[in-house]
Amino acid sequence: MVDDDADLMSRxxxxxxxxxxxxxxxxxxxxYNFFLRLxxxxxxxxxxxxxxxxALFRAARRYRAGASFRAYLxxxxxxxxxSHLRKGRLRAALSIDAMIDSGFDxxxxxxxxxxxxxxxxxxxxxxxxxxxxxxxxxWRIALELRVARELSYEEIxxxxxxxxxxxxxxxxxxxxxxxxxxxxxxEGKGDA
Amino acid sequence: xxxxxxRRMISRRLDGAIDSAALEExxxxxxxxxxxxxxEKLSLSGLSMHRTARELDPPPSLLPSILEAVEARxxxxxxxxxxRFAVPAATAAAVVLGVWIGGLIRESYVxxxxxxxxxxxxxxxxxEYPPGSFGYILxxxxxxGGDGQE
Numbered sequence: 373m374v375d376d377d378a379d380l381m382s383r384x385x386x387x388x389x390x391x392x393x394x395x396x397x398x399x400x401x402x403x404y405n406f407f408l409r410l411x412x413x414x415x416x417x418x419x420x421x422x423x424x425x426x427a428l429f430r431a432a433r434r435y436r437a438g439a440s441f442r443a444y445l446x447x448x449x450x451x452x453x454x455s456h457l458r459k460g461r462l463r464a465a466l467s468i469d470a471m472i473d474s475g476f477d478x479x480x481x482x483x484x485x486x487x488x489x490x491x492x493x494x495x496x497x498x499x500x501x502x503x504x505x506x507x508x509x510x511w512r513i514a515l516e517l518r519v520a521r522e523l524s525y526e527e528i529x530x531x532x533x534x535x536x537x538x539x540x541x542x543x544x545x546x547x548x549x550x551x552x553x554x555x556x557x558x559e560g561k562g563d564a
Numbered sequence: 565x566x567x568x569x570x571r572r573m574i575s576r577r578l579d580g581a582i583d584s585a586a587l588e589e590x591x592x593x594x595x596x597x598x599x600x601x602x603x604e605k606l607s608l609s610g611l612s613m614h615r616t617a618r619e620l621d622p623p624p625s626l627l628p629s630i631l632e633a634v635e636a637r638x639x640x641x642x643x644x645x646x647x648r649f650a651v652p653a654a655t656a657a658a659v660v661l662g663v664w665i666g667g668l669i670r671e672s673y674v675x676x677x678x679x680x681x682x683x684x685x686x687x688x689x690x691x692e693y694p695p696g697s698f699g700y701i702l703x704x705x706x707x708x709g710g711d712g713q714e
Contacts, residue, residue: 387638389631396630404622418626425630426637500613518579519614525581544575551606 377441384432392432396425402521403449409516410453412505420456424449442523443530450513450531457509496554503553511546514539566593567600574604578611 377398383391403424408417427448435444504512510532517523517531518539528539573590576582582590594601693699 392634393627393631396627400622400626400630401619404626405619408620414620414623418623421622421626422630422633426633429634430637496609497613497617500610503610504614515614519611520617520619525579540572540576540581543579544572547575547578547607547610548571548603550610551603554606554610555602 378435378437381432381435381441382437384429385435392429395428399445400425403445406446406449406516406521407453409520410512411456416456420449420452424452427452440527440530442521443527446517446521446523446527446531447533450517453513454509499554500550503550506553507546507549511542511549514542515546518543567597570594570597570600571603574600574607578607 377395380391380395384395400421404417404421407420407424408414411417411420424445428445431448435441504515507515514528514532517528518525523531525536525539528534529536532539534542570590570593573582573586577587577590594604693703
């Protein structure tokens, strides 16, 4: 896959439209969901995904095949996402319920036979999303890249311009904060 | 402090980035630490939710709009690329042309000026008074000749 992406990028650099189209088709869903998780707004996610691929097209000549393509792609994406969040260019973020209703949900929601489990699942998801949203932006991005996009520590480090140790530390601190938030709520509910 | 070290290990284990020696040490700690077991449970639950969340398909209009935007950039790019080379080339050509024309002007102007200066500096008429001039008449009269007396 990595070789294919690198090969496609070198063809894009030579101006081959089909190669670019293939790259977009291959990565657009992941990129769109990366931005959707970050912004919680489908229009923002759509705009950012478009900007990302335009930027990728323009950067094709500078891409060196030795580097991980995904790290390269998400380096641009992470910078764009951070810049977007920093500038406060966000449209109103969808509520968690609206996100869930639009299909962004944990699979157990579809357990129609067990409404209580569905409710618990939605409630837990809501708390998890709230905890995720409260994290510092770089931690959120690192967690998203690791957990949902399945980038390695090295790829995340390359994408975020950090050291591997720093990535590992961000992931740990993000999980620690989330566990505090989720655990605190459980204790509040008298969870044993 | 000790627990934090093990929780860091738990985080690495969730990412599949822990070696067997550390794993053994972690398991031994977890067997006796309720708080760390709870951290692990909550972290696993978060990981599971994050991973299993269904991802949305992008809107069908996204791919065509990306391709269209890139095509527009490509066209802009040609113009930009052309301008990038054309502007310095035109500037260089203008400079060369300017220098050449300047050279021609200088050459003709300087030669003319030099000729004039030579005429002036030669001071022909200071010792050879032009006919009809006051000096000529004076000289002619002093030498006992001249047009007027012939």
